[in-house]
Amino acid sequence: MQYQKQQKEKSSQKGRNVTRIAFEAAIPLMSLVFGIALFANTSQMNIDTKLLPQLMAVPLVIVSLLLLVKSAGAVVTRKVSPPETEDEKSILDHPKKVIWAISLTVIYISIIPWVGFFSSTALFMFALMHVLGAKGFLRKLAISVGSTAGIYVLFGLIIAVPLPHGYLI
Amino acid sequence: MDVVIQGAELLANWNSLLYLLIGLISGFIVGCIPGFSTAVAAALLVPLSIGLPLELGLLMVVGVYAGSQFAGAVPAILLNIPGDVGTAATAMDGHPLALQGKSLYAIGLARIASAMGGMIAGIIVVCTVGLLADAAIRFGPREMFIVTMCALAVLAGIVGNNVTKSIVSVLLGLALSMVSANPQTGTTRLTLGIPELFEEMPFIPAIIGLFGIAQMWMIATRDKFESVDMEKSASRITGRFLLSDIVDGIRTAFRYPMVIARSSLIGLLMGVIPGIGTSVANFISYSITKKQSKSEIPFGQGNPEGILASEASDNAAASGTLVPTMALGVPGSATAAVMLAMLYINGIEPGPRVITTHGPELYSVFLGAMVASALIIPVGLLLSAPLAAITKIPPRYLSGAILALCVIGAFAYRNSVFDVILALMFGFVGIVMRVKGYPVVPLILGLVLGPIIETNFLRAVAIGGYNISYFFESTIGNVLWSILGCIIVYSIISTLISRKKFRQRVFNVEEKV
Numbered sequence: 001m002q003y004q005k006q007q008k009e010k011s012s013q014k015g016r017n018v019t020r021i022a023f024e025a026a027i028p029l030m031s032l033v034f035g036i037a038l039f040a041n042t043s044q045m046n047i048d049t050k051l052l053p054q055l056m057a058v059p060l061v062i063v064s065l066l067l068l069v070k071s072a073g074a075v076v077t078r079k080v081s082p083p084e085t086e087d088e089k090s091i092l093d094h095p096k097k098v099i100w101a102i103s104l105t106v107i108y109i110s111i112i113p114w115v116g117f118f119s120s121t122a123l124f125m126f127a128l129m130h131v132l133g134a135k136g137f138l139r140k141l142a143i144s145v146g147s148t149a150g151i152y153v154l155f156g157l158i159i160a161v162p163l164p165h166g167y168l169i
Numbered sequence: 170m171d172v173v174i175q176g177a178e179l180l181a182n183w184n185s186l187l188y189l190l191i192g193l194i195s196g197f198i199v200g201c202i203p204g205f206s207t208a209v210a211a212a213l214l215v216p217l218s219i220g221l222p223l224e225l226g227l228l229m230v231v232g233v234y235a236g237s238q239f240a241g242a243v244p245a246i247l248l249n250i251p252g253d254v255g256t257a258a259t260a261m262d263g264h265p266l267a268l269q270g271k272s273l274y275a276i277g278l279a280r281i282a283s284a285m286g287g288m289i290a291g292i293i294v295v296c297t298v299g300l301l302a303d304a305a306i307r308f309g310p311r312e313m314f315i316v317t318m319c320a321l322a323v324l325a326g327i328v329g330n331n332v333t334k335s336i337v338s339v340l341l342g343l344a345l346s347m348v349s350a351n352p353q354t355g356t357t358r359l360t361l362g363i364p365e366l367f368e369e370m371p372f373i374p375a376i377i378g379l380f381g382i383a384q385m386w387m388i389a390t391r392d393k394f395e396s397v398d399m400e401k402s403a404s405r406i407t408g409r410f411l412l413s414d415i416v417d418g419i420r421t422a423f424r425y426p427m428v429i430a431r432s433s434l435i436g437l438l439m440g441v442i443p444g445i446g447t448s449v450a451n452f453i454s455y456s457i458t459k460k461q462s463k464s465e466i467p468f469g470q471g472n473p474e475g476i477l478a479s480e481a482s483d484n485a486a487a488s489g490t491l492v493p494t495m496a497l498g499v500p501g502s503a504t505a506a507v508m509l510a511m512l513y514i515n516g517i518e519p520g521p522r523v524i525t526t527h528g529p530e531l532y533s534v535f536l537g538a539m540v541a542s543a544l545i546i547p548v549g550l551l552l553s554a555p556l557a558a559i560t561k562i563p564p565r566y567l568s569g570a571i572l573a574l575c576v577i578g579a580f581a582y583r584n585s586v587f588d589v590i591l592a593l594m595f596g597f598v599g600i601v602m603r604v605k606g607y608p609v610v611p612l613i614l615g616l617v618l619g620p621i622i623e624t625n626f627l628r629a630v631a632i633g634g635y636n637i638s639y640f641f642e643s644t645i646g647n648v649l650w651s652i653l654g655c656i657i658v659y660s661i662i663s664t665l666i667s668r669k670k671f672r673q674r675v676f677n678v679e680e681k682v
Binding site: 023024026027028030031034035037038041042045046048049050052053056057059060063064066067087088090091093094097098100101102105106108109112113121124125126128129132133134143144147148151155159161162163164 | 199333334336337340341343344345347348351353354356358359382385386387389390391563564565566568569570572573574576577580581584586589590593596597598600601602603604605606607619622623626627630
């Protein structure tokens with residue numbers, strides 16, 4: 001029993017380290033790829049068009065490589081420094097909540113053109129409250145429907161700004 | 170002097186003050202919503218102004234301008250979601266104060282600073298509008314390019330503790346801003362055939378994603394917004410505490426008169442130069458104040474000087490943009506462009522002659538900007554105090570509504586679903602940047618300054634016949650180059666001195682141990 005508990009803790013710690021290394025490498029990798037893409041895309045263009053993009057891309061690639069080498073060092077030596085920010089600690093302690101929040105937001109934005117803005121907003125708010133631990137079905141329903149109605153009144157009627165629309169409401 | 174008095178007479182009646190107040194309150198409400206810029210708020214009122222006398226329509230827009238410039242600070246302080254680019258500077262010290270349970274105090278500081286910045290700039294504008302207009306007209310693409318390089322150099326002062334990550338952030342912002350069509354040749358760069366990217370990489374969806382969406386995803390892990398005990402802080406929304414908040418704000422603001430005066434001047438100068446944008450003024454003021462400050466409270470952890478610097482320059486810049494708009498017909502900002510449209514609708518062609526042909530209306534606008542700034546104090550008190558209660562609501566109930574507002578804000582910018590998707594993508598980038606300690610503000614600044622740098626550089630190069638010496642042939646340009654050199658030298662020396670002091674402190678501590 002204790003052995004299983006230790007194994008579980010070990011794999012959880014391994015998962016955390018992998019996540020942290022992935023986060024560590026994400027921005028430098030993205031910057032490196034983007035810098036190279038920008039440089040390559042503008043290489044055949046005339047000097048007016050390519051000068052400033054390439055002036056930005058070259059130092060971006062260099063600095064990103066330096067940071068990638070540093071994070072690669074962490075992978076090779078398997079030494080991960082302690083969490084640098086409070087946000088990192090929060091996300092490692094509650095990964096499920098963050099993953100749910102992100103997933104629901106992506107689904108929400110995807111379904112707006114089909115379900116309609118107001119319906120999808122109400123559904124999204126209800127679902128998000130539920131996964132974040134809000135209690136009371138009626139309370140969640142009232143807040144999601146009430147907030148959506150408030151958004152309609154403020155933005156649709158009073159300020160009258162165009163809102164995203166879909167096939168339904 | 171007569172024309173100033175006539176302008177004051179136009180302003181000094183209940184009708185004018187009513188429309189000014191309508192604009193102020195409308196601007197405040199819209200300005201609180203992330204993504205809804207001042208220009209959106211002003212544009213929404215243009216149809217209402219048709220049929221009104223010119224000065225009433227202009228006063229309404231001036232009220233919107235003042236209201237929304239301040240209102241952007243409210244979500245920046247409470248939720249770390251800037252209402253506009255410039256208020257990201259306010260958020261850097263305002264939000265940490267809110268997390269300490271001092272949200273009303275922080276909003277009070279922003280309110281007083283906005284009011285004082287607008288009034289100081291307003292007085293200077295009324296007295297020197299002709300001189301300022303003369304100065305603005307001398308700034309061509311060459312001078313604008315050097316000014317933006319100075320802005321980049323000054324902004325280096327607000328980078329976070331990790332210099333490498335800050336450099337990546339600003340370079341990423343500058344590089345991302347290049348994803349658009351070249352302003353001169355029209356050739357698209359890395360736009361992937363997406364029409365929405367031809368004009369620019371829009372920074373409103375970027376702000377919404379990096380700050381709003383990423384922030385709400387992170388807050389999902391928490392049970393409360395504030396890090397102080399909610400029961401203790403719940404009693405803060407009472408009349409007694411509101412009054413003490415005002416007194417604290419005023420007292421604190423008067424402890425830093427130089428910060429407010431200097432920031433107001435910076436904001437005014439940045440606003441007068443057409444094309445720079447008011448948002449850059451906030452960051453320049455913040456950066457300079459950070460370098461000059463002798464406070465023991467570190468910037469970025471709730472230093473009141475940071476809020477005062479950002480907000481004073483914000484409203485001062487708004488007054489400054491009125492000068493090139495009215496006196497030269499060159500809008501200093503998007504909102505000023507709305508005012509320009511109103512002038513044309515009323516058959517008035519702005520320019521140097523407008524001071525003589527429509528002097529009273531012009532001065533009523535400048536004086537109206539001052540009055541609107543003063544009105545921020547009572548209006549801000551009434552409207553922002555209830556908003557501060559938002560931080561008492563647990564994030565699990567509020568996150569969904571704020572994410573919906575982010576979607577609305579991103580969509581409203583250009584009525585485009587692509588901007589919503591872009592905001593989502595920036596949300597992913599924002600959350601990773603926050604987790605690994607990459608500062609987000611330099612990325613936003615890179616996005617804002619990149620197109621300005623490129624446009625003015627290419628224009629200057631074309632005007633100068635591709636001759637590099639053209640950049641050194643103007644007196645104003647050479648003065649700006651000298652300022653740039655001084656900024657860079659000062660930054661290097663102050664960094665070396667602060668590192669030496671840090672090492673000395675560490676060695677002293679180690680010796681004592």
